[in-house]
Amino acid sequence: MFLKKLHRKKNGKGHTYWALAESYRTARGSRHRVVAYLGELKSGERKGWAALAGKLGGKGAAFVQPTLFDAERTSDPVPEQVTVNVRGVRVSETTDFGDVWLGLLLWRMLGLDELFGRLMPKGREEIAWDLLTAVLVLARFCEPSSERHIAEAWYPRTVLPGLLGVPGEQVYVQRLYRALDVLVEHKDAVEKHMKARLGELFDVQYDLLLYDVTSTYFEGQANRNRQAKRGHSRDHRPDCKQVCIGLVVAPDGLPLGYEVFDGNRNDVTTLPEIVECMEAKYGRARRIWVVDRGMVNEENLAFIRDRGGHYVVGTPRSMLRRYEKELTESGWSAVYEDVEVKLCPTPDGTETFVLCRSQARAEKEKAMHERFSERIEQALVRLQSRLARAKKRPNRSQVERQIGRLLARNSRAAGRYDIKVQDDPDRSGHLVLAWQSRDDWTAWAALREGAYLLRTNLHGRPPEDLWHTYIQLTDAEAAFRTFKTDLVLRPIYHQVQPRVHAHILVAFLAYAMWKTLQKWMEQAGLGRGVRTVMQELARIKCCHVILPTSTGREIELRCVTQPDGHQRTLLQRLGLKIPLRLGQPRWRRMVETLSAM
Numbered sequence: 001m002f003l004k005k006l007h008r009k010k011n012g013k014g015h016t017y018w019a020l021a022e023s024y025r026t027a028r029g030s031r032h033r034v035v036a037y038l039g040e041l042k043s044g045e046r047k048g049w050a051a052l053a054g055k056l057g058g059k060g061a062a063f064v065q066p067t068l069f070d071a072e073r074t075s076d077p078v079p080e081q082v083t084v085n086v087r088g089v090r091v092s093e094t095t096d097f098g099d100v101w102l103g104l105l106l107w108r109m110l111g112l113d114e115l116f117g118r119l120m121p122k123g124r125e126e127i128a129w130d131l132l133t134a135v136l137v138l139a140r141f142c143e144p145s146s147e148r149h150i151a152e153a154w155y156p157r158t159v160l161p162g163l164l165g166v167p168g169e170q171v172y173v174q175r176l177y178r179a180l181d182v183l184v185e186h187k188d189a190v191e192k193h194m195k196a197r198l199g200e201l202f203d204v205q206y207d208l209l210l211y212d213v214t215s216t217y218f219e220g221q222a223n224r225n226r227q228a229k230r231g232h233s234r235d236h237r238p239d240c241k242q243v244c245i246g247l248v249v250a251p252d253g254l255p256l257g258y259e260v261f262d263g264n265r266n267d268v269t270t271l272p273e274i275v276e277c278m279e280a281k282y283g284r285a286r287r288i289w290v291v292d293r294g295m296v297n298e299e300n301l302a303f304i305r306d307r308g309g310h311y312v313v314g315t316p317r318s319m320l321r322r323y324e325k326e327l328t329e330s331g332w333s334a335v336y337e338d339v340e341v342k343l344c345p346t347p348d349g350t351e352t353f354v355l356c357r358s359q360a361r362a363e364k365e366k367a368m369h370e371r372f373s374e375r376i377e378q379a380l381v382r383l384q385s386r387l388a389r390a391k392k393r394p395n396r397s398q399v400e401r402q403i404g405r406l407l408a409r410n411s412r413a414a415g416r417y418d419i420k421v422q423d424d425p426d427r428s429g430h431l432v433l434a435w436q437s438r439d440d441w442t443a444w445a446a447l448r449e450g451a452y453l454l455r456t457n458l459h460g461r462p463p464e465d466l467w468h469t470y471i472q473l474t475d476a477e478a479a480f481r482t483f484k485t486d487l488v489l490r491p492i493y494h495q496v497q498p499r500v501h502a503h504i505l506v507a508f509l510a511y512a513m514w515k516t517l518q519k520w521m522e523q524a525g526l527g528r529g530v531r532t533v534m535q536e537l538a539r540i541k542c543c544h545v546i547l548p549t550s551t552g553r554e555i556e557l558r559c560v561t562q563p564d565g566h567q568r569t570l571l572q573r574l575g576l577k578i579p580l581r582l583g584q585p586r587w588r589r590m591v592e593t594l595s596a597m
Contacts, residue, residue, distance in 0.1 A: 033122045
């Protein structure tokens with residue numbers, strides 16, 4: 001090991017910093033890597049560090065870097081007591097502290113600093129990639145926006161330049177882009193680490209996996225991304241290209257892994273691929289897969305059974321017809337006040353169907369049927385009136401196409417009516433509409449309103465447990481809402497495929513931090529409103545207080561604003577204590593003093 005001299009220019013003045021470095025051999029020759037940044041050192045300090053470097057030799061891993069709020073080393077310490085000119089006391093700048101401090105705490109709680117320190121060892125780059133990764137994820141967690149906004153607005157106004165040791169001018173757009181390029185190579189290692197760490201923190205067994213697919217769209221043509229294609233948009237943006245994201249979570253939405261698919265990929269085709277990906281990473285086990293009806297077909301279910309897996313899945317509404325008799329019979333078990341379930345085993349005993357009925361859902365579907373039926377009838381009356389006023393014979397094909405479009409817009413009640421376009425018996429050469437409501441459709445609609453069917457190959461479990469297992473799929477849907485709304489996954493502005501994947505990986509890491517804080521809040525009795533807590537703590541700032549002294553020199557303190565009543569309650573519940581100050585008081589340099597005047 002040896003001391004390495006580094007030169008920086010700040011505010012027009014050159015500075016010399018020192019780093020503890022070590023030499024190592026590669027296929028291309030000898031290389032240097034920094035073990036720790038030491039800052040500015042006086043002659044005596046340099047000798048001490050040089051002696052320590054000689055003793056450590058090749059044992060650079062034994063060196064422990066200072067923690068986040070350790071006291072700063074200074075060769076010109078500020079005395080305990082000094083006379084201050086009160087009239088000259090001022091605040092030079094205010095930076096964001098509370099939300100960033102909590103985010104950095106979560107980053108370390110999840111062991112992400114150690115993970116990326118191993119995955120991205122310091123090389124010849126000026127700023128370590130693991131620090132830039134922390135900047136990207138913390139920005140996505142605290143104030144989601146573009147890399148340009150991070151570099152030009154968000155990062156310089158936070159305390160991160162001081163906490164991470166990366167000056168604001170060293171974080172710029174192209175450097176963040178290059179950090180994304182490096183980060184995306186470590187997706188599998190990140191997923192494995194998150195599975196292990198979240199399992200330790202929250203005792204997650206991962207024997208029950210929830211899987212769902214969503215899409216997120218691009219701004220721009222995305223011509224350099226082969227996966228960007230037009231398809232079914234969950235964001236109601238069919239005009240934009242998109243990619244699909246398949247997310248696997250454990251109960252309560254704790255993330256396990258994800259895959260990115262082409263934007264026009266059919267959901268049902270993704271299930272075998274995601275099962276194989278999870279088995280390749282974590283081994284084959286008799287896990288229970290919970291998926292929605294959009295990813296279910298006979299081939300997929302046979303695929304899971306052949307691998308020794310289990311499933312609890314939704315089924316198409318058309319399958320309810322097979323159980324019309326069971327809907328009218330007794331034998332229901334109450335799950336909640338308005339939810340009932342009933343087991344319906346198959347004759348061969350290989351599978352079990354669970355018939356479910358919800359009163360709240362029945363009322364909602366009934367109201368929808370009535371609303372769409374009213375729209376259809378009103379439109380038919382208007383069309384009939386136009387036909388009656390027509391002076392010449394209308395085109396029959398055109399009238400039938402109008403009816404077809406009407407039924408397509410109101411498809412939930414389209415089957416209720418038999419509609420015919422006939423010749424008017426009273427006026428030769430004219431048309432008239434004839435329609436009537438189908439009693440069999442109305443009766444079946446009333447019977448199946450609020451009912452749905454589950455399918456599973458689990459045996460020996462009561463219907464209540466199977467229903468509770470399936471209903472946890474809402475955790476995956478809630479995860480997508482967090483991704484898109486709170487972490488602003490959409491729209492994607494990157495046009496190159498690897499950076500799109502890196503953008504999604506950054507959001508995945510931010511989501512893991514989000515769920516960690518949410519679980520922490522639940523255990524502390526604070527509910528699940530993560531964004532509310534973040535906004536409350538974001539009001540805690542760090543102020544640079546300048547104290548002019550009787551010696552003619554000025555002292556700078558980095559003081560943290562004291563929490564108010566609401567903030568103190570949050571911090572006490574979470575078991576956290578905000579530091580009064582960051583670092584130690586320091587003498588303000590003359591250059592800084594003159595520039596502030």
